[in-house]
Amino acid sequence: MNSNMGMAPGQQMTKKDQKELEGLVQEMMFKEMQDMYINLVDRCFSKCINNFRSRKVLSAEKDCIGYCVAKSIAHNKRVQMRFAEQNQMQMGMPGGAPPS
Amino acid sequence: MDPAQMGMNGVAGMKYNMRAMAKLYESLSKSCFKKCVTRFSQPDLSVGELTCVDRCTLKFISTAQLVSEGMQTAHEQEMKQQQAMQQLGQQRPF
Numbered sequence: 474m475n476s477n478m479g480m481a482p483g484q485q486m487t488k489k490d491q492k493e494l495e496g497l498v499q500e501m502m503f504k505e506m507q508d509m510y511i512n513l514v515d516r517c518f519s520k521c522i523n524n525f526r527s528r529k530v531l532s533a534e535k536d537c538i539g540y541c542v543a544k545s546i547a548h549n550k551r552v553q554m555r556f557a558e559q560n561q562m563q564m565g566m567p568g569g570a571p572p573s
Numbered sequence: 574m575d576p577a578q579m580g581m582n583g584v585a586g587m588k589y590n591m592r593a594m595a596k597l598y599e600s601l602s603k604s605c606f607k608k609c610v611t612r613f614s615q616p617d618l619s620v621g622e623l624t625c626v627d628r629c630t631l632k633f634i635s636t637a638q639l640v641s642e643g644m645q646t647a648h649e650q651e652m653k654q655q656q657a658m659q660q661l662g663q664q665r666p667f
Contacts, residue, residue, distance in 0.1 A: 500585075507596075510640065510641065511593065511596045511597060511600060513640050513644070514600065514636060514637045517636060518632075518633055518636045525609065525625045525628045525629055526628075528631045528632065530635045542640055542644060543643070
C-alpha cells in the first residue's frame with residue numbers, strides 16, 4: 474500500500490489542499506459510519522428475525538440483535554487490528570507481531 | 574446516527590439522511606422478499622405472503638431502531654473507556 478498519497482518526495486501540501494483533504498476525509502468517515510450502520514441492520518435482521526407470526530419484535534430476537542451489534546463491532550475492531558499489523562509487516566516496519 | 578451530533582449541518586446533513594433512508598429502504602425490500610416470498614407458482618402474492626411482508630416491514634424498522642440504539646450504547650461505552658484510560662495516564666506520570 475502506498476503511504477505517500479501520490480505526492481512526489483519532498484513535496485508539501487498547500488493549506489488550501491490540506492483543508493480540502495480534511496473535508497473529504499471527514500465526509501468519507503461519515504459515509505463509512507453510515508454504511509456500517511446499514512450493513513449492521515441488514516446483517517442482524519437477516520440473522521435474528523425469522524419469525525413472522527407477530528408484528529412485534531420478540532424478546533429473544535431483541536437479545537439476538539443486541540449481541541449481533543456488539544459482536545459485529547468487536548469483529549470489526551479485531552479485523553482492523555490484524556489488517557494494520559499485516560500492513561506494517563509488508564512495509565517492512567518493526568512492531569508487527571507474527572501471526573499466531 | 575444523527576448528522577447534527579457528528580457536526581454535519583444544513584444540506585450536507587440532509588443529504589446524509591436521505592442517503593441512509595434510500596439504502597435502508599433497499600435493504601428492507603430485499604430482505605423481506607427473501608424471507609417472505611418463497612413460492613413462484615403464481616403471479617400474485619398469497620394472503621400469507623402479504624401478511625408476512627406487512628409484519629416483516631414493521632420488524633425491519635424496529636430492528637433498524639434497535640441497532641441504532643445498540644451502536645449508540647457501544648459508542649458511549651467506548652468514550653467512557655477512553656476517558657478512563659486518559660485519566661489513568663494523567664494520574665501516574667512515568
